[in-house]
Amino acid sequence: MKITFLGHATLFIETENTKLIVDPFISGNSLAAHIDMNALKADYILITHGHQDHVLDVETIAKNNPEALLISNYEIVEWFSTKGINGHPLNHGGKFKFDFGTLKYVNAIHSSILPDGSYGGNPGGFVLTTPSKCVYIAGDTALTLDMKLIPETCPPLDLAIFPIGDNFTMGYEDASIASDFVNCSKVLGYHYDTFPPIKLDRAKAQSHFRSKGKELILLDIGSAISI
């Protein structure tokens, strides 16, 4: 599995046979100006919650990839269906087997409203399980005890993707505790630097993780890791 960081909370995930885009927010992110959104090919668009900084470019990507299926909670899938975008609704605790593997929608402690003020349902994260790997994409969330359910209910994680920018989500200190809760010491950080209140001191965050015997991966926008 190859995961490319496209800035903020936007991920491009390539499994053996499938391309997934998570929470596309590229055109609104000046730090991601070098990313050509129109070149992105996607089979699926995953949305954790309805905030603008997670859904801004969904319509453009859906238009460029008319076969792509949107996966989110029921309310978000309904909202995008009125714009002609096909979706598969999940709700919290539910999982479904797609052609790339299984996706489970899990709790996040946050808020959610769609850009026009419509109700966005409750926010969530995803546990993505392919035949060879398992990754937890936390979405925007606080540290929550619900994370302890993930190792109880999902395969062992190869990677946890956590927001670390603080202010709107947990910061890196809580994210290091979250990595204990989910039994995964390999963490990819996201949701930082995009806006002034979430500016990250990278060296401090990474040394905090190192001091706990954990790894915090911070990717340049446009670069990737393979797991």
Ligand code: NI
């Ligand atoms: Ni949010």
Ligand code: MN
């Ligand atoms: Mn956000």
